[in-house]
Amino acid sequence: MKKLLLILSNIVFFANAQQNTFSKIIVDTVSFYGAPNIQAVVATNDNGVIVTGGLSFNGTFTGAATVLKIDSSGNVIWGKAFSRNNYYSYITCIAPTNDSGFILAGNNFTNTNDINLLVAKINSNGDTLWSKSLHPNTCRHISPRSILQTNDSGFVFTGVAIGDSSQGVGIIVCKLDLNGNPQWTRFITTDPVIGASARGNAIQQTADGGYIISGIICSGIYNGNQYEACIIKLLPDGSLSWAKKYKTTSSENCEGTGLLLENSGFVALVCIDDKRAALMKTDLSGNVLWAKIVAKSFNRNTSLTAKCHKNADGSYLISSASCFGSSMTKTDSMANIAWSKTFSLTGLDALELSDNGFFIIGRSPVCENNEFIHPKGGLGIIKTDSLGNQATCVSSVSEVAVSESMVASPANLNSFTKVVSNSVVPDVNNFNNLASSPGCLDFSGAIHPNDFGNDVVVSPNPSSGVFTLTTFSFDNAKYMVYNSMGELIWDSRYFTLRTEIDLTGFPKGIYFYKLFYQATGKVVSGKLITTD
Template sequence: MTFKNQIILIILILGLPIVSNAQVITFKKYYSTDRRDYGHSIKQTEDNGFIIGGCLDNLITLIKTDSLGNVEWKNSIDTCTIYSNIKVYIPTTDEFLILAEDIQLIKTDRLGNVIWNYTLIDSVNDEGLGIYELIIDKNGKYVMVGTSRSDYYDHNMGVLKVNINGEIEWYKEYGQDTILVGAGIAIDNNNNYVLLGNTLRVLESGTGFQPGDVYFLKVDSFGNQLSQSYLANERRTSAIDIINNGSDNFSILYRSYPDPPEPNSYYHISEITPSGIEGKIFTFNNTLRYPRTISETSDGGFIVGGFVTKLNQFGTIEWETNTVSWEVIQTNDDGYAIIGNRCVQDCDGNWEIYGGPEPDYDVFFLKLDEYGFLYQEINNLKIQPNPFTKTGMITFPNLNNEVHNIRIYDTYGRLARNYEDINDGKQPIYKGELRVGMYILELSNDEQRQYLKFIIN
């Protein structure tokens, strides 16, 4: 049982209601057109609303919502594909910045009207350059990291700096003596840029690559190299993301592959000093599922995107969801905003190989509280009669026939009964071997959990 569930059980046993903090708003919203829609990025705006970036109906799209996820405006800007990754940033309170495929950089005003739209790949004359991440430095400049590919075996880390008008100040490549790809970028307290990359090793067959070492490079604001180091070089590793944790140290998220291979890989969060020395490491044996991003939370812990996972400052998992995200951020009320996609039709995933109808996706926006809960229809979970002696009936609203699981815990937090794959909104419960006393019922699906106390007499 997770730490979060233990806390909830204690609250229930003490007789306190399970209600959301009045300051934390939770909701679930969907945005869609008639075609495939993908939500990739989300940021909170100054008015406590949100700006969402994605590819909707094959168009780069910004969606501005209020604090409840209701659409205030939507603006489609340029074309995109299902393989695009549309990231949105807020350089000032009056502007939005969009990073799209082929290092396309777009600036809009606060209503999503385009100020300028540049395809920077033409300016650096590097048709093989792909940009993965962007930061806004202390002088308001835009610095991007990615990978330059001049041929199949020639990969260098590429870094591009652009001013507020979209004009390139400099472009540099690093790692010419190895095969190096860019993965992330952060900034230190002196406005130096800290680059996260990964070396690649050519397979013995001569075709294809496997991960090598995590690479950590610091450059000044002109791109001059200050220091470099390789991390975890005793095993194959893949760098995922890097953040400044506020003390001029950095936290990086990476994956390692045991050698010889094992069924499971390992994920690590490692603290890096300003000089590139690896400090404390938290290791997870395949428990972080498909992580994409990492950010520090207000309590000193971490929130990891992918299958969203909340960790405390000691690397212990506090709670996790089955929701797959493109990005997750902590909000001003200490809740969490999650953006991603859900498949709504033709979801078998084989259309590119076998033909047939293409899958249809919607953008979802999930707002959770600080404990990872979505408070929605929580009062409609019932067990009747309560108390009961031999048989009770659990009922809950389920208009969309979503699959739910039910777990029954005793007052010590021990699992006493488990019912899975319930989609008709009801489940009988029989006393059987259960002893007389109080129990906690947990109803869960992919996006939320609800709790209820009941008594067997």
Template sequence: MKFIIVTILLLVLIKCYSQTTTFNNIIFDTLPNLVLNIEVLDSGYALIGATAFTNFDRYVIIKFVDNNGIYKWKKLFGEVNIKYWGGTQNSFIKTYDNGYVLAGQKVNLQTGKNAVLLMKFNQYFDTVWTKTYLTDTLFVASYQCVQADDGGFALVGTIQKPPSSSLPKTLLIKIDSMGNMLWHKEFSYPTYQAFNITKSYDGGFVIGGMSTNDDWGLIKTDSLGNQKWIKTIGNPNWDDSRVMGLITTKDSCYIITGPYGINKINYENVYKSHIVKINNNGDIIWDKIYYETYFPNNHPIGDTIYSYFNSVIETDDGSLYATGVKQHNNTNVYSKLYKFNSSGDTIWSREFPLQAYFAYLETLKSTSDGGFILAGWGDTFYYSPTQQAWLVKTNCIGFDSQPLADYSFIVDSNNITLNNLSQKVDSCIWDFGDGSPLLYSHICDSVSHIYADTGSYSVSLIAYNGCTIADNDTITKQIIIGTSKIDDINFNNSELSIYPNPSSGQLTIKTTTEAIEAIEVFNCIGSKIDEIIVKAIYNSYIYNSKNLNGLYFIKVKTKVNVYTTKVIFQ
């Protein structure tokens, strides 16, 4: 623990002066809402996902909330007896013309036919065109898309052709800017189901998904869909599920996130969180696996039954941020935000509370104030329908609310120990109220301070969460410091006994042999509050406290000595 003595000039180190907007909101709807995509707008946020009027149909839903997370409007897109699926997380992207496209699947419930779906929207989220592709197959769906250098789109998904015994294959489709299909390619190994695609700096694509041996499967293609290389990543002994997040980094490499299989308990796969960096040839640069500890009531009792990293982004400084989930045994599912350095080492993680059985933050984006917006859904406790959209806005270090300052303290003579109880803080400043320099604590741990004099001091704790001057909270408590430095008092009590201590009001004061001449009572700041002159005949005296409460000092004078002891009246 390191502390730095600072002055108020420390405040100039805080980056700006406006308070960061933060919130953790359920965006309630009378329809169930599964959110997989988020777009950041000047006036708020667009949440894109799926909803339904019945157990059979599905509609694409776009909701808009303002910058404070308050719901404003929604739009629905679909047809009766038709299922519109909007792909996986990050299947909705912004286009070069400031519009948007959504990749997914369209299923006709009457005929049973399904097709790849691509919807083009303008900047106001109205549809420009809706296209379907490959309708003559047993099963087909697209899950993500990217915009190619030529203005067209590359969609990735899964295709299964008749007969029904055939295995599914990875599907890559190239669409022009008007929605016309140019070509499609199928890959049977190593990835038979593809859920992720990212554009490479050489104009090609990297596809991520699930391999035939239950590892992560990766395929690199050129701009025409010709395969360049294939890779598998994972634990060869256990199921690793699939790639959950895949991005191209600023140094022309790739970050991949998802689960890492380590076991199977009661037929359930056990996963840990996995993040990997590979170069443009598919070679691993670094590979990190993280274990999450389960903390009920802040007491660690064991490892989680499963956890994994979900969506991932890279910021301008090369830092990486990922959403993730964890679960311990059959308890609720929790979502988190993680920060990594460019080597994949965790810098911090934040867990977000939600009153829900399952809470998934599926996607995230950085915001103009240096913070992050995270979107997903929760299977909630108290709403009907239970499945509701979930939106979290954080500051630059991942907190979803302003800091809350609090502390407790213990006084021992002229020394005070201050225990920091603040929540959602990154740094703290202590003002001990005695004119001494301010104390800066980066980790907001407990501190100690020695006062030169007795007295009553206003002790303040200013808690920051690291982003702006305004992101702070202050608590001030009045603390009375009492020391052994009361004039002419020496603690030499071998000949003195006072009881009971603590006392409810009456004290018996007794010396071994010496007759008592006078008794003086001082409060904890050294002020005399009572004095009794006693005939020097007896070595004991019954003292009544006169409704005193707290810590006091009793000075007992005899003909030969002065004795002092501490007493608590209550």
């Protein structure tokens, strides 16, 4: 028996050892103002990924919607840019199609500063089969958050939009045929009171041909401004079947950010109070069966979103981001944690590949006031083995799933029919000015470690908890230290050339320091690693 166990353990070790792992940074080699501000990722059949977002022009927030193909070694194979009349465009969601292509959805701004829908179909080589700009009547500032191909080879997406003055901010759901022509559009809102709003974050098609959506509902200022997660069931024609909202027993704010189909119900990823993420299992009517905390969470007011996927073995993969680092957690089918990893880039998503390893895609972890800002940095890629390990940029953490009590109640929603029209097809161009190189994105998002000269020397690092930081500038400055969730845990009371930072009272892991020069606004940042 012992011999058999030894043989099996050697087989597992050998299999993991054969997996290709790496970490790379992708930058714009022309303007050197980073890589695309990515929004969505999907795996390809050849063990690579398609990355979508928006490409900045000359370091500004104007530019083109972008689509990148990255191979299994982290190299950029091709890039496409969608734009029209030099107005800013970006892609916010992507899904595979049954012909090995992809469907994209996003936004493009107009000369009236409005935001229209951008939808495009591409093949596996990135060639555009069709692209359209769509305009729902009496809706504006439309932002799609999730798209998929439907059973009839058409498409459906959900997101958020602003309706007319009596409807406020609500969930938009739009069904398209296989050529991208609108078939029906629904706008779903809560009570029309000040501050009330709703947003759809994820959509799936159910076995009856209808749809299930997870998202968030805000009750408005007259009802306590409570944010609650929601699950909404639609019939095949988009009309409401049922809707439920969810909160913890202590009435913390909640948001549904991911949704998976199961034979007996649904699994939703619910972010609670901007601090932790839970997997919540419901039956087919939306009644809660169980919920467990599986990861730290994100700030609801940022563009960061926790995501979940189902792996080939039936387990779940949860990725969760903050402004100062991210995590990837694998659980079993009952949400018990198998392992959890952290990394310093702001992880957009983590996907399982056909070799059972994982692809982590993220961007430079740069924030101000816990809001993501465009980095002078790049796009980070980490390829791990099947256990989530990678030698240079990934750290293991000990996490245990904790049961959470979730309360479900009916959600009273209103549904409006909208008419959508087509518009001009955007221009599509190739671009090949992105290059990849080995490395890890650090806290500052800087690509070159010498960008700031030798302003700060940290010793020792890693340490058991006490660090000495020495600066060679006499400019007035202040040190701040943050944990991996972006919470300020220490700051200097006055400026000295040599500063001792004691983190022995905090859990072992990765922390981030920021040295802020008050006169010039210059910021120098880096990692502090505490070990046993």
